[in-house]
Amino acid sequence: MKYLNFICTIFCCILYGVLSKSVTDKKCHLLEIPLQKDFDISRFEGLWYASHKTGIKDSILSYFTEIYDGRIHFKSNIAGGFDLKAAGSKFYGGWCPKGKGNAAVKDEKAPEKMTMYFDTSIGRKIGMKPAWVLKTDYKNYAVFYSCWKELQNGKCDSDKTYAFVTTRSTKPLSKQKLGEVEQALASACVDISDLTPVKHYGYCQEKDGL
Structure with a gap:
């Protein structure tokens, strides 16, 4: 009897794993x-303030992109996307990085699927990357998703998934x-615990021009 219970337990675990994987595969496509x-x-x-973000999985880039007081200004342009101005602070206000960029919309029928690029030394190294709007209420928050490497199965490489x-x-x-916000992230198979909060100390605000 104990042996039968053990077999049933193993079977249930396998079945649960298969079902979970199938649901995850469907959600994460x-x-x-x-x-x-x-x-x-x-x-x-x-104007929008950076609230939470996943870390860039590159030690050098991560060091230079660990910015406090991150904020970004979106201004619509004639191309149907946005002109961007971003600013922040590092080393507790000892350095006030800022830069310009753009968010392009390739398909006017899907403006929520943008690609972003910043014309800075780090931005040029990163290049133009997807920035999909998972959800926004316009007045309080916006949730972005970015896949830097799509796999052959149509999902995103977990090491190249950002939000x-x-x-x-x-x-x-x-x-x-x-x-x-948590629900929107979960719909893209991202857990909010994978994100770290962006600290806001108020440094450099008089210098950013935003």
């Missing part, structure tokens, strides 16, 4: 990740809004 519906570029314009959250202010999101 890039073509099936739900994105913001009817993304409105004009409503998205303005970041921006907010309209540096104040913490309400429990309800944070739940919406």
Whole structure:
């Protein structure tokens, strides 16, 4: 009897693993990740503050992109995308990096699928990368997803999967809004625990021009 129970337990574990994998595979397929519906570029314009982000899996790039007080200004352009201005601080205000870039929309029918590029030394090394809007309410938060390497099975390489959250202010999101952010990340197979908060000390704000 004990042996039969053991076999049943093993079978259930295998079945659970298979079912979990099938659900995960379905959710994590890039073509099936739900994105913001009817993304409105004009409503998205303005200043956003970096709130949470995944770390870049490159020790050198990670060192230079560990920025405090990160904020980015989106301004719509005639090409149908955005002109970007970003600023932050490092070394507790000893260095105030800033830069310009653009967010291009390749398909006007899917403006939520942008590609971003910053014309800075680090930006040129990273290059133009996808920046998909998973979800935004325009007034409080925006959740971005970026896959830097698509696999043959249509999913994203876990080591090349990135996400970041921006907010309209540096104040913490309400429990309800944070739940919406977590749900959006989960729909792209990203756990919010994989993201680290961006600290805001208020350095360099008088120098950023945003």
